[in-house]
Amino acid sequence: MPPETPQEEPQETPLEAAHEAPPGQARRAGRPRSEQADRAIIDAALELFAEAGPAGLCIERVAARAGVGKATIYRRWPGKEDLLLDALAELKTPLPAPKGESVRDDLAALIDAMRAAAVDPRRVRQFAMVLGEGTRYPRLIERYVATVVEPQRELVRAVLRRGVATGELREGANIEVAVDILTGVVLARSRLGQDRADRGYARRVVDELLTGLASR
Amino acid sequence: MPPETPQEEPQETPLEAAHEAPPGQARRAGRPRSEQADRAIIDAALELFAEAGPAGLCIERVAARAGVGKATIYRRWPGKEDLLLDALAELKTPLPAPKGESVRDDLAALIDAMRAAAVDPRRVRQFAMVLGEGTRYPRLIERYVATVVEPQRELVRAVLRRGVATGELREGANIEVAVDILTGVVLARSRLGQDRADRGYARRVVDELLTGLASR
DNA sequence: CGATTGCGATACGCTCTCGTATCGTATCGA
DNA sequence: TCGATACGATACGAGAGCGTATCGCAATCG
Numbered sequence: 034m035p036p037e038t039p040q041e042e043p044q045e046t047p048l049e050a051a052h053e054a055p056p057g058q059a060r061r062a063g064r065p066r067s068e069q070a071d072r073a074i075i076d077a078a079l080e081l082f083a084e085a086g087p088a089g090l091c092i093e094r095v096a097a098r099a100g101v102g103k104a105t106i107y108r109r110w111p112g113k114e115d116l117l118l119d120a121l122a123e124l125k126t127p128l129p130a131p132k133g134e135s136v137r138d139d140l141a142a143l144i145d146a147m148r149a150a151a152v153d154p155r156r157v158r159q160f161a162m163v164l165g166e167g168t169r170y171p172r173l174i175e176r177y178v179a180t181v182v183e184p185q186r187e188l189v190r191a192v193l194r195r196g197v198a199t200g201e202l203r204e205g206a207n208i209e210v211a212v213d214i215l216t217g218v219v220l221a222r223s224r225l226g227q228d229r230a231d232r233g234y235a236r237r238v239v240d241e242l243l244t245g246l247a248s249r
Numbered sequence: 250m251p252p253e254t255p256q257e258e259p260q261e262t263p264l265e266a267a268h269e270a271p272p273g274q275a276r277r278a279g280r281p282r283s284e285q286a287d288r289a290i291i292d293a294a295l296e297l298f299a300e301a302g303p304a305g306l307c308i309e310r311v312a313a314r315a316g317v318g319k320a321t322i323y324r325r326w327p328g329k330e331d332l333l334l335d336a337l338a339e340l341k342t343p344l345p346a347p348k349g350e351s352v353r354d355d356l357a358a359l360i361d362a363m364r365a366a367a368v369d370p371r372r373v374r375q376f377a378m379v380l381g382e383g384t385r386y387p388r389l390i391e392r393y394v395a396t397v398v399e400p401q402r403e404l405v406r407a408v409l410r411r412g413v414a415t416g417e418l419r420e421g422a423n424i425e426v427a428v429d430i431l432t433g434v435v436l437a438r439s440r441l442g443q444d445r446a447d448r449g450y451a452r453r454v455v456d457e458l459l460t461g462l463a464s465r
Numbered sequence: 466c467g468a469t470t471g472c473g474a475t476a477c478g479c480t481c482t483c484g485t486a487t488c489g490t491a492t493c494g495a
Numbered sequence: 496t497c498g499a500t501a502c503g504a505t506a507c508g509a510g511a512g513c514g515t516a517t518c519g520c521a522a523t524c525g
Contacts, residue, residue: 113483238426246458246461247459278470316473
């Protein structure tokens with residue numbers, strides 16, 4: 034999301050807007066902002082965030098890595114947190130669309146994709162930082178949950194609901210608890226970056242959860 | 250654990266040790282270190298860690314909160330990370346001993362205790378750090394896993410094994426996967442400090458896992 | 466007693482980062 | 496061409512935190 038100038042810009046200087054261009058797209062005089070710089074800044078911010086967390090991320094390093102002057106950053110965002118806010122919005126984990134054949138297969142595919150993503154130290158770190166520094170950056174958390182965590186949960190939730198509808202899962206199954214289990218297990222496994230799980234791990238989790246531990 | 254002087258102290262200056270005191274407890278000349286200061290420093294470090302995380306913890310604030318001079322801290326620990334190392338070692342989560350009546354009850358009690366502990370911001374931060382700052386504080390991580398994480402897992406593992414032995418759980422149950430599920434679900438729930446789980450939550454998780462999601 | 470060590474306090478130099486300001490240059494509309 | 500704006504670069508003052516050094520006093524030994 035290429036950010037707007039932070040100031041009272043939306044009121045689009047009535048002078049220009051009166052005699053030129055559609056009101057939503059008022060073309061400003063002078064050299065336009067470089068979209069390439071936008072991208073470079075966001076990318077650098079994400080990299081540094083992954084390496085050092087929100088506390089370790091500093092504007093000067095972002096500027097250096099992006100090959101950009103500090104002013105170019107401050108022209109777009111008022112400060113560090115606001116930059117991170119926009120950067121984090123780009124952090125969605127791409128998950129495979131459920132194929133819709135069996136709930137068991139779809140769940141295993143989802144969990145395995147989450148597991149694979151969690152192996153990437155950058156993503157683990159991103160999650161951990163958001164978790165750990167939540168008190169200091171509450172807006173960050175809200176945004177992260179809304180754009181990254183919740184969509185994942187919703188995907189899992191949808192598959193589970195479909196399972197109940199088709200009869201593959203039993204009627205009274207507690208969907209929310211199951212979502213917690215399936216999304217949480219990835220965290221328990223991936224801890225410390227030393228992921229000991231192989232590709233068959235997701236399948237074993239799903240099988241265990243579907244079958245149940247109790248003897249019959 | 251009141252720390253030793255960081256230097257090459259263990260070789261206990263042969264001179265003194267030769268004519269005085271048991272070798273393990275050599276009494277040093279001069280004013281002894283204050284155990285009260287030890288405690289105050291550790292406690293202050295833990296509090297600040299809870300509030301600001303490892304990055305936000307700074308020696309000067311620890312000293313101020315502990316009512317102690319900076320030198321008193323540096324006399325004991327060479328630096329910030331070493332202090333945290335000793336402080337974190339005191340953060341073991343006390344878990345209830347399994348009563349041994351039913352595996353279902355014992356697991357629910359364990360999970361509920363873990364859930365309650367995860368509400369403590371200190372512990373959430375600890376986990377977040379373990380997950381995310383492993384690269385920067387590798388010794389910290391090792392210690393945390395050895396003293397906090399593994400004992401928890403072992404407790405859960407023992408209950409599960411007992412369940413298989415008594416027949417309450419089915420024969421082929423995958424113990425390790427179950428341990429991951431039970432310890433991971435707490436993380437999924439407690440994320441961001443906004444714990445939405447009530448006291449019955451642990452029971453629902455255990456029931457769901459024991460029963461299984463599949464229809465029969 | 467005198468030697469030794471710890472105490473709280475505080476000052477110092479160092480580094481890092483912030484956010485602002487200002488270079489000369491580049492790129493746009495008019 | 497001219498005015499406006501963005502660009503990368505860099506200098507600046509302010510503040511935070513680090514780790515070291517030193518103060519005068521307190522506690523404990525021989």
